[in-house]
Amino acid sequence: MFEHNVEITKATDCLNAGKLVAIPTETVYGLAANAFNEKAVATIFAVKNRPRFNPLIIHSNSLQRFESWGITIPEVVKKLAEQFSPGPITYVVPASQAIPELVTAGHQSVAIRIPNHPLTLNLLSRLNYPLAAPSANPSGYVSPTTAAHVAVQLGNKVCHILDGGPCKVGIESTIISLVQQKPVLLRHGAITVNDIEKVLNQQVEVYNTFQNNSPLAPGMLSKHYATKTQLILAEDDSINLFEPENTGAIRFCSYHPLIPKSNQYILAEDGDLITAAANLYAAMRMLDNKGFKLIIAQPVPNEGIGVAINDRLQRASIKE
Ligand code: TXA
Ligand code: MG
Numbered sequence: 355m356f357e358h359n360v361e362i363t364k365a366t367d368c369l370n371a372g373k374l375v376a377i378p379t380e381t382v383y384g385l386a387a388n389a390f391n392e393k394a395v396a397t398i399f400a401v402k403n404r405p406r407f408n409p410l411i412i413h414s415n416s417l418q419r420f421e422s423w424g425i426t427i428p429e430v431v432k433k434l435a436e437q438f439s440p441g442p443i444t445y446v447v448p449a450s451q452a453i454p455e456l457v458t459a460g461h462q463s464v465a466i467r468i469p470n471h472p473l474t475l476n477l478l479s480r481l482n483y484p485l486a487a488p489s490a491n492p493s494g495y496v497s498p499t500t501a502a503h504v505a506v507q508l509g510n511k512v513c514h515i516l517d518g519g520p521c522k523v524g525i526e527s528t529i530i531s532l533v534q535q536k537p538v539l540l541r542h543g544a545i546t547v548n549d550i551e552k553v554l555n556q557q558v559e560v561y562n563t564f565q566n567n568s569p570l571a572p573g574m575l576s577k578h579y580a581t582k583t584q585l586i587l588a589e590d591d592s593i594n595l596f597e598p599e600n601t602g603a604i605r606f607c608s609y610h611p612l613i614p615k616s617n618q619y620i621l622a623e624d625g626d627l628i629t630a631a632a633n634l635y636a637a638m639r640m641l642d643n644k645g646f647k648l649i650i651a652q653p654v655p656n657e658g659i660g661v662a663i664n665d666r667l668q669r670a671s672i673k674e
Contacts (some may be wrong), residue, residue, distance in 0.1 A: 382489045384485070384487030439669045583649050605621065631663055
């Protein structure tokens with residue numbers, strides 16, 4: 355506990371000085387800065403090489419705190435938060451004057467989230483501002499799910515990495531927009547459309563971010579969450595493999611029959627989708643570092659968090 359205190363104090367000092375801190379959350383590690391300090395927020399964009407049109411999520415430890423910064427919380431968000439927050443969900447709500455334009459990318463809305471990680475909740479409770487935090491990876495690459503992942507890519511660019519262990523969920527938060535009449539799902543995550551519909555007793559529109567290019571979902575269209583090695587999604591194990599020994603495989607729960615076992619990563623031996631999600635990005639990174647010519651990924655059952663896993667694999671496989 356004492357060690358945690360020292361670590362959180364270090365993180366607080368960095369943030370108060372306008373510097374960046376990598377923070378653990380239950381989904382993925384975030385690259386955080388004081389959301390009210392435009393210079394600090396600009397550093398996030400620079401370090402990630404993130405296009406300025408792509409807005410950031412702001413994080414705090416309660417809905418009341420967001421309200422204290424002038425953000426009006428719609429009733430539907432209160433209802434959802436009662437069930438799901440702190441947790442792996444982000445709400446897009448009308449913005450307030452207090453939020454810098456750089457954070458919202460000039461939109462009238464702002465994305466808010468209460469992450470469920472004890473260290474980060476403790477950190478957030480000590481700050482008198484929200485943390486703007488995208489995933490702590492270079493723009494377009496796979497998100498980090500351990501402190502070591504952050505250290506490899508951005509270690510020298512942050513003031514501190516708050517190590518909270520491996521992320522339990524392993525996939526970015528569900529994003530639900532509540533700025534229009536109807537709730538619209540912008541990003542799949544651990545909390546599913548069905549989960550949300552049950553709480554709201556209302557249908558949720560699922561935005562097709564593969565086809566549309568709308569201001570409602572900036573930053574979702576392009577290739578994303580991707581390995582440097584070309585990745586393809588292959589349902590069928592009998593496809594013609596050019597060089598099996600130069601091919602890596604991401605598998606749900608069984609080995610590919612034609613690829614050396616040492617080239618393969620099984621996401622969940624017992625077929626549990628929650629385990630598969632927690633391992634997905636570590637698998638992508640591990641295989642990406644082996645110098646294969648190709649990675650083939652097997653889609654997982656398209657149910658529960660499996661929908662989000664397949665969504666990420668599909669985005670990783672988009673050709674630029
Ligand atoms: O799980 C997560 O959400 C992680 C952790 C660190 O909290 N964060 C994360 O941030 O995934 P990022 O920046 O990698 O993805 C945020 C997504 C982007 O696609 C962005 O376009 C969208 O949220 N977003 C942010 N503000 C928005 C807004 N006002 N309207 C619509 N989409 C928004
Ligand atoms: Mg990201």
